[in-house]
Amino acid sequence: MQVNSMRKQIISGGQLVGIMFWSISGTAIITLPTLIAIHAPRDAWTAALFFFAAGSVMCLLVGALARRLNGRDFVSLVQQALGIWPGKLLLIIFLVWLFHTISFIIWQMGSFISLSLLPNAPFTAVLIVIILPPVYAVYKGIEDIARCGQIIFIPTTLTLLLLLLLHIPEVNPENLMPILGDGISNILQAGFVTLPWAGEIVLVLFLVPYLKDSRKTARFSFITVSLIGFGGLIGEIFYTAVFGPLLQHLINPFYAIVRYIRPTAFIERYDIFFVAIILFGSFIKISLFIYIFVLCLSRVLGMTSHRPLVLPSSAGLIVLACYSVKSLNHLLMHMDTVFPVYTTALLFGFPLLVLLVAKIRGIK
């Protein structure tokens, strides 16, 4: 099946990096430091290396599959390689995972806003406010999401880096010692929880038909993974060096570190910078995830446009978000235990299976 009416939308490599950066970091910045610190608070920085290694493998996989698309979209390739019905079945499993995961993402964002800004506001109202801008962006299409990502990317990443660098006087290197002192088992567990985020780079495959230079898909994916890996490494070093053993007890280390910045005569509170960045980042993440969900679903259902699916899907996501998570502790436990197992298996296994079958069947 060829991409028809949506084909006119084009995004550049830089825009792809911008949206993928926030699509992965949007929740990673909130949840991942807590999950990593549960296992390896002192060697938390090693988790960034696991992320980078796993993400790089995923980039190679994405690159290999992108080369086989040849103008098709990924849904068509899956159905062609695996056969229509097995392909549809696998895509439906992926869609179920994606729908469920988006509900987690929306819940996390809602919980963050509830905790930091609106503790007394009804949670459903917060969720609706969170999802409305992405719904509009998804309705407009990938080019609009990409442009938003392009505008947001540089100011937000530079501000984040600056917020961390303001902590240089607080860094206590002794908190990082002894290196690898948390034990190999704990370090591996900490690395394991990052794999679902590394696997999310697979979403690039759905955007290849819109990419201006699709031959460089692997390169753009690798740039994204490198930037996130580097940011994660710096971030984790700062969390550990500033909070030491306290890191394991914090629900949101990045927010805590921003709140810990020494007040100056010029700016007393830096919290709002972080909250604004998270709002921008979550907008991109939710937009792209919903976009890929409705795009993939429309292709599976044989629809010509994703637009009729945007509103019903979003309404369903709010309902699911309200019922799928009981509390933040419940979500963290899920993300620490079950979530990495099935997500890693799906996100790494799905493209690998398609690539292997396509190779065996000689689909080019």
Place this chain on the structure above:
Amino acid sequence: MDKKIGLQVLILIMSLILGGCWDRREPENMLVVNSILFDRTGTENNSQYKVSFNASKPGTEETQAGTGGETGGQQGPGRWITTCYGNTVEEALSRLSSYSTRYPYLGHMRIIAFSEELVRGYLHETIDYLARKQNIRFRSYVVVTKGKDTLLSSEARYEETLSEELHSILELGSREGDSFHSNDLNHFMQDLLAEGKDPWAPVVKFAASADENEATTGTSVMVEGTALFKGEMLAGFLNAEETRGFLMLKGLARKDSISVSYDGKKASFRYHQVNVKREPVSEGGNIRIDYRVSCKGFLQEMTFGTSFSEEAMAGLEKTIAGRIEHNLTETIQKCQRLKSDALGIGRFIHATNPKFWNQYSHDWSEIFPEIEIGVKVDVEITGTDFGYRPVKPSE
């Protein structure tokens, strides 16, 4: 046409949010807590938390007295001191709402004080509350109060409120001398949680005044010395001189004066640069810690003539180094006597010699008082400030 309708819908949606959000809190409805004192009151079997606030009311011009509650009082225009009680910290704080006309806001709190009663067994409950409470900043300073109701019965002498005065002393005073050092909630909690490290905090007490009567009425406070903990329990106090040694060993010393007697005459040395190096030395299954401290500073006072020859200065430097060495050794011995590893020796061994630490960490509280800690001090006199020869009549 579509654009016009879209614009109208947008204006309509925007007008809905003009009313403000669910969580809006007007500043004039807030009671901005500047400092908070956690205490325990009652008998051993029937004690409860006593939480006292030193707060200000934004938007208040006139003097307003605190009303209701167990105790409440005024400290000045728009200032409020009140105390509430409860079986838990949260219970005590929530009771405030039953008689306060304002919502207590803890986001601007600068001082967190623990009474001596509280730090004898109830610290972790309070700390856990502080770590969770949404608005509390880890940047708030932690102090231990010495004496009953020190903070409540004291008044500001130089600043508008006691909180501001205490904050200024902690912020600026610790830069000018080493008789105390501020410690914030983040570092205090880290030390409480870290293996091989115990927490410490500066001590707030009644100011010693030139007028003896004033001192006994306790009208003002001062910060001096350090409270040392063993785990969450208060182990004891270091006086001002011991605190100077403690800060030198921790690498936190900034500047202070040391008086020495040299050939029966007095001299004051003011250091402004202190470098500390620690080294673990393993010897036949035992470990020894060697401290090497180097101080640079000026001679601030000299009541004797000197040629400033190399030999004379070396003699003076040696005398000052000996004095500092003695001070540091006494401080270490006191920490060991109190069984409080606030110096972080255990954590240092853990960081530099994990194998040794894994072997002995479970008995660390017993090993620490016995461990050998050596101190070597080097002093370098880098000048005599703006004076050269002593100003004194010729003999």
